[in-house]
Amino acid sequence: MRTTSLAPDLREDIAQRLRGAAQRFTRNREALIGVLAAARRPLTIHEIVASDNSLATSTVYRNLTVLEEIGVVHRVVTSGDFAHYELAEDLTEHHHHLVCSNCGAVDDVKASAKLEQCVRDAARDIARRTGFHTERHLLDLIGRCSRCA
Amino acid sequence: MRTTSLAPDLREDIAQRLRGAAQRFTRNREALIGVLAAARRPLTIHEIVASDNSLATSTVYRNLTVLEEIGVVHRVVTSGDFAHYELAEDLTEHHHHLVCSNCGAVDDVKASAKLEQCVRDAARDIARRTGFHTERHLLDLIGRCSRCA
């Protein structure tokens, strides 16, 4: 099942980040990133393991943790039972999530530049008022996906 | 430790919602809501149980689920290890969260009317493009709280 191949530039970028963190660029890690890159939405651990049955569950958890620490993948938290993972935004593109409150599915969506500017303005205002220093933001829309509507 | 008393109008509002869902307004549920109302931020299960040691853990879980189903409390999901709960926004006020990526603390914050309008506009645009029907939104700022900065 290990069929997806990584784009060369993405592969090299990630390999360098791993080396910079004194981490090895193993076959498992490459395969894991390949699965995440091929999906255009955040995947659960189950989906990742199912996509490539040569990956052990414990290895997937461990490597997702390593890759999250060096900023290659990002954990998407929903109110559902499973964590979802996707490639970090600086390897793909800044986006937000549509979370279906019925079936738990998570999809990616891009927001308008105007909205992003509004959020940045708000973060600056909040920093002034509360001393909270915003590193990133999370804007999820929760509702019914087109299949569950 | 059961010291907090609920505002009469809030108490009656919640009692009616429970009756409407064929649920009873028990002492435990009143105490649980009292704890959440007294806190001005989302609490973990541990914090709730610690606030009122007459509440059993299993009862807190069960009642938070019931109260969430009838829209009285809302579960706040973070990347931390524990779920956080707070009174639903229509009993308090629409707000967002400041999540500290260092210590995991969650605080409430209000956003500007302009930002809220931007989000509504974006949700309408997304509905047109993707068929996703937004019920509510979630805007969390992740970064360093004033204590961890």
Next chain:
DNA sequence: GGTTGAATGAGAACAGTTCTCATTCTATGT
């Protein structure tokens, strides 16, 4: 190719959450 130590994988262990069931209490009818 040899060497070193990190990565792996199968399953055990762990922890937050949910379930079980005998008992207690709320809500309603008398």
Next chain:
DNA sequence: ACATAGAATGAGAACTGTTCTCATTCAACC
């Protein structure tokens, strides 16, 4: 008020997503 029915309770068992263990394998460097 009192009785009654059945929902709520609570202590702990069970469950499940995630993390840990440790003998083995593999990536990186000589």
